[in-house]
Amino acid sequence: MITFRSSAQTLYGARADTTVTKPAGVVAGDVLVFHLYLENDDNVTYPTLTAVPSGAVVQVDNYAFAPTIGSGERTTTEWVYTLVAGSAEPSAYTFTHPAVSASNLTVAAYTGVDPGNPVDVAASTARGTGNTLSAASVTTVTNNAMLVWLGADWNTYIQGIQPPGYTSRTPTGPTVICTADAIQATAGASGTVTATITGNDTYGWTAFLLALRPSTGNQPPIAGFSVTSSGLTATVTSTASDPDGTIVSTVYNWGDGTTNSLISHTYATAGTYTITQTVTDNMSSTGTVSKSVTVATAGGASFTRFKVGTTNVIDIKVGTLPVAKAYIGTTELYPNLVTGAGEPTDTGSGAALSSLSNEAWYGGPSYQNTWSRAVGAGMNSTSFFPFAVFYGKPVDGHPAILSAAGVNVFMGAERPTSGGNLSEMAASNIYLLAQGDWTAAEIAAQAGSVVGYHLADEIEMNSSYGNDAARLAALQQLASNARALNDGRFVQANFGNGALGTYWAPNGNMTNYAAAVDNESVDKYAYTSPAVRFEIRRSSYWPDINNPVEKNGSPIGVDSDAKNAWTYWWLTKMMRKWANDARPIWTFVETAKPLLTEDGATTITPGQIEGAVWASIIAGAAGISWFQHNNDNVNGTYSIVDSPDASGIRTKLTSLSGRVRALAAVINTPSKVYSFGVDKITMLKVPGDGYVYIFAMASPGTGVRTFTIPGGISGTTVTVIDESRTISISAGKFSDTFTNEYDCHIYKITI
Structure with a gap:
């Protein structure tokens, strides 16, 4: 059966050449359907196409249309292409053409299509005026063909429209083209497929209908x-x-x-x-x-x-x-496995506070003193805590909204192919880790706001660089090139599955990837992705990073074991392991549904967001990076910016970042080596202000937890920060309740 995997789009706008990112999760054998729309305002010259992605096969070619010839009207040309994905697809696809007044490009990826003969019947084409976009009927020859409807309108943004019984794959805009699909269970005539738009467009529309052929049959797995x-x-x-x-x-x-x-x-x-x-x-x-x-x-x-x-x-x-x-x-097998509510509590050692040593540590904000641009941004201050957003949009009002939600760093920024401007970002007091497509001139225009270079995203998983040795060499070369600029900026990379210690960066090579850069981050979306949880559970280091056990490729336990805040704690600890505690680690947390298409994928809740952040910080994260891109059809493409107020995303991020920054001077000090017991995850801080601070979670469990505080503390009352309550200490112990697995309580006790 053919199923939709994911989609991507390049929004309506003026440009020369049009590039769209590869849809998320594409694997070899998937079939991609591209719909390209080009427009000129001169009403004389029809746009042309000079080059297409390698392997693309045209299905609708050079479909030109001038809705109404006359002054001020437009000429348009459209194309539909299919492409069978190989084992080493690029991260983006480019259609080459001269500069046009506007272009729009969508791509939808499907799995279960016959890769040798993906098109069941040639596409139909139709055009007209009015408010109904009607694709002509096609006659399929194979049962369970996927009908892909592709519409365009010259006077109305049509994101999200869909014919009855079809599902839109273009939920956000602005876009003048839209893709929708439906399975036709029985081969034969599809009938006319019509979508209705608001209003009556007298300029014109087009509609195409393409049928994809299902694979002849899946070969079942061989047990053994x-x-x-x-x-x-x-x-x-x-x-x-x-x-x-x-x-x-x-x-x-x-x-x-x-x-x-x-x-x-x-x-x-x-x-x-x-x-x-x-x-x-x-x-x-x-x-x-x-x-x-x-x-x-x-x-x-x-x-x-x-x-x-x-x-x-x-x-x-x-x-x-x-x-x-x-x-x-x-x-x-797993001596440090954390469990749920009800397990007998280990109440800690009660060792004297004065005897406690510091945990291994990268050095805190003073680590940034090496780079003048980081110093200029105040990143070396104990009051600074990074909340980054991955590939934020530096224009269109996004920076102001993100800044109000607590964001102070862009880990990469979307740059239009026609050129980028960082002034709006700089005015919102957001700093940039610039990726490679920002030009030297663009960086120089806002030099003080560019503090580092984002070199790569998940390069340890990117087979386009070659084998593992070649990927590592590529990262090392990127770092060398950036450092050769000697411009006071640090280099950073984000890692994915390599952090798990399984098939990517094997034999401990992740240590070398981490050593190639000055700052690293890790992204695995445990709350929302069943596929991620599956990969985590078959890591030999899960759940105990100090006692790996070979699992022979099979996961341990059940899916819910990894769907909790504790997993973000574990991921941060894993990345610290590879970095040898020599460099700061930033942990990714999703803010909606991070472009997931697998069955069972979910949207993270505000409570889970908070739990993931505090668990990461307790594990030693020196920063948080939000992944805001989303495909849940509720919270928009950029979930921090686009989500409705009712979702609570921005409200949570705003309050949470404020809480963290209020405690930054505490968080940005070394943690003490001390165990409060295996039934909780904790962080003990003694920042020198006359108090001891305990950050604690019961994740993945809930219920009552008991804490034995270090000896030598005179305080008899615990203040629970931001909760307007206190707890009495009796015989060196206190107890508290954790209602949800993602709850974090922060305790302050007078020394």
């Missing part, structure tokens, strides 16, 4: 595994494969009523059991295979799968989460 036993414990190693896709789920039925995704299982009694593996691929096809295993006690010893304290138990969970101690035989 080997199994060994030790005592009562069986351990499996998956050898499953998929001939035409990827395996997204591996589940074992252990033959005793237990089914899960773990790679080992301890039985209650000796005997022979049948283990059945079920694997599911990215097209929802499954494969199964079964094998027998015999387990027995060894020398009279009986080993259990889980322990709580000194008590042996089997398959115990707290809520939906596994308990803290997991064993294979006598080997403890």
Whole structure:
């Protein structure tokens, strides 16, 4: 079955050449449908096209139309192209043409299309005037073809319109073209497909209808595994494969009523059991295979799968989460696994405050003293805490809105191909990490506002650079080129899956990627993306970065284990690991639905945003970077700017950034080495103002948590910052309740 994956667009505007970014999540075999609209105001010269992306195949060619010839009217030309994605697609696609009064370009990506013969029937074309954009009927020859309707109007922005029964893939604007689609279950005539616009356009419209052919059939995955036993414990190693896709789920039925995704299982009694593996691929096809295993006690010893304290138990969970101690035989798998509410509380050591050492640390804001532009921006001050936005829009009123929401850095900024201007950004007191397409002259025009260079985004995953060694070399060369400018600016890069320590940047090479730059960030959207959570759960470092366990490509636990603020804490700790605590880490947090198309993807809630931020800071994040781009059809393309007030996004970001900055002088000091117990994540600060500060979360759990404070503290009352309440200390301890897993309480105690 063909399914829509994602879309991208370049909005209506004047330009020479038109470039659109690759839709999110595109993989080899996907089919992209491009609709390009070019317009001239002279009513004489029809726009022309001189070059198209490599591999693009024309479906509607040079469709020229002058709605009404006469003074002040326009001449337009349109094209529709398809392209079968390869294994190394570029990050953007360019259609080359002379300068035009306006261009508009959309691209929609589809999966499940027959890559060898993607078009089921040639596109129909139609044009006219009025308020109904009617594409002529096409007659499909294959069941379950995807009908793609492509409309254009010369007098009205038509983003979001769709024929009845169709789904718009162009939700935002301004755009004079729109794409919508629908599955035709039974082959035959589609009938005329019509969308209605507001008003009556006497200038003119066009409408095309293209049918994509579904793949002839998905090859199911091939299940396979080997199994060994030790005592009562069986351990499996998956050898499953998929001939035409990827395996997204591996589940074992252990033959005793237990089914899960773990790679080992301890039985209650000796005997022979049948283990059945079920694997599911990215097209929802499954494969199964079964094998027998015999387990027995060894020398009279009986080993259990889980322990709580000194008590042996089997398959115990707290809520939906596994308990803290997991064993294979006598080997403890995850000694630091944080669990849900109800687990016995470790109440801390009570060691004297004066005896506590500092955690390993990159040095705080004074780290920025090396770069004069960062110093000029005040980034070396303990009162400065970076809230960046990834590829913010530096014009059209965006900077003022972002600044009011607490943003003070652009990690990259959208630059029109016709040239960019940073004056609006600078006037809003926002600083820029400039990416490579900003010119030296544009940077020089606002020199004080450009504090660094954003060199690359997820370069460790970008196969267009070649293998892992070539990707690392490319980043090192980019850094060398930027540093050669000797202009007082630091270099920065953002990383993705490399931080997980799995298939990208293998064998610890992520340390070398991190060392190539002066500042790094990490982006994995655990609250909103099931695919991200799947990749996280099969990292050998999940959930304990200090005790990696090989998972043989299979995830551990269940999806909900990673859908919490604790995962952002873990990601920040992972990135600190690769940076050797020698450089500041900024952690990405999504502000809506970050261009996700997989089943189960969600929009983050304001409470989850706050939880992700505080968990990252508790883990040692020196900055937060917002990913505001969105495709949930509610909060707009730029969710911080476009979201309705009712969503609460801007309100949350504004208040949250204010809270963080109010505590920046505390946060920007080294944390103390001290454990408040495995049932919570905490950060202990002693900034020298006569108080001790404890930042705490129970994530991924909830409920009551007890804290044993360090010795030598005279205060008998805890002030809970920003909550207008206090808690009494008794016998060196206090307790508090965490209602939601994303709740963070900040405690202040007089020393």
